[in-house]
Amino acid sequence: MHTNSTYDVKGTRAEINLSFLKKNFDEIRKNIRSNVLIAGVVKANAYGHDLHTMSDELIALGCDYLMVANLREALSIRAHIEKSGVKASVPIMVMGVTTQDDFKRAVKADITLTIFTLEDANLLNDAALSLKKTAKVHVKLDTGFNRLGYKDHHLAVEDIQKMIQMQAIMVEGLFTHLALKDRDSDAIQFNRFDHVIHALEAKGIKIPIKHACDSIGTIAYPERQYDLVRMGALLYGYCSRPTPFELIPIMTLKTNISAIKWIEAGEGVSYDYTYMVNERRLIATLPVGYADGVPRALSNQGYVIINGMRAPIVGLMCMDQCMVDITAIPNCKIGSEVILFGSALLPLGVLASLAKTNRNEILSRISMRVPRVYYRDQEICKIVDYLL
Ligand SMILES: *Cc1c(COP(=O)(O)O)cnc(C)c1O
16 A cells, blocks of 8 residues: 655654545545535544645645634644645634634634534624624534534524524534434434425525535435535545445554564563563564554554564553564564554554554544655655654
């Protein structure tokens, strides 16, 4: 999966292939209805792939909207776009709650907000009026996830009628989020969503951008794409359901062996000697630990790939380092390349299940200590290093 070009970037790093991002985006574009907008979900540092880099790339690829979890992420993209002078811009939306104290900051930066109370709509309207601007909002409906949104759908319809009368509010969107438990539970959620859409239409209100589907929803319910789909995982190359097109994971997490030693029968490895050997073993030390985002739960459970073979993680993972058993792997040297995930031999999904978590948790926790090295057409085109 990963590129084989020669380079001298060594040490723990996340290699991210922008050509694969383009392939994934183009496949998604081809496979969703042509009048449906694509929102790129870039929250949580773009699932670890770097917020600014992914925003730039997705804008260049023709993404219609960027969506994040909170206002600070949105403001960070806005500031980056302004600084870099990118002309082709896209709207930016906060999918989570924005507190009333932040309404002015949001309106100033033209950030689309999620709201689900009339009180917030009124205050946002006041903020926008005072700035002589219009605030774009997407109203959120809770159709069963029980996280955010109007639970009372009669009230939602009443409030939306009032919101569209407000001078400085533009109700651009209406959305909900699926629990994806099974098709029956999803159908109940879709029905509740459709019910509100119809109730609004009966009153002559047509909301331009209605949306319900994230990556899995888009794949599972092609007929339910409404006006926009919210794409996170799929862009980065992951889906836990079979997709009608090929996706390529765009990130490979790598490091290089930092030390090698033989240990003798009776010796232990790492804190507490949770791993003891009863015969001579060859142990490699890797300069990567849980502070880089590799789950500590992989201690004595996971493995890495070296020279195309599996090397088990032995002993407790440390904050900055871990040890692997390389006795069975020929030709290991200091500096040998190590893949932590992202090759056909060790996909992220396998690592996630060994660590008893999901792929997104691992991606989003890859820390600022890990430089992101970007490839396009087999060549390094950019390095993001949060420390230097
Ligand atoms: C994170 C998020 C998404 C994107 O989810 P993926 O499964 O990664 O596509 C979509 N919608 C909302 C509301 C989200 O919070």
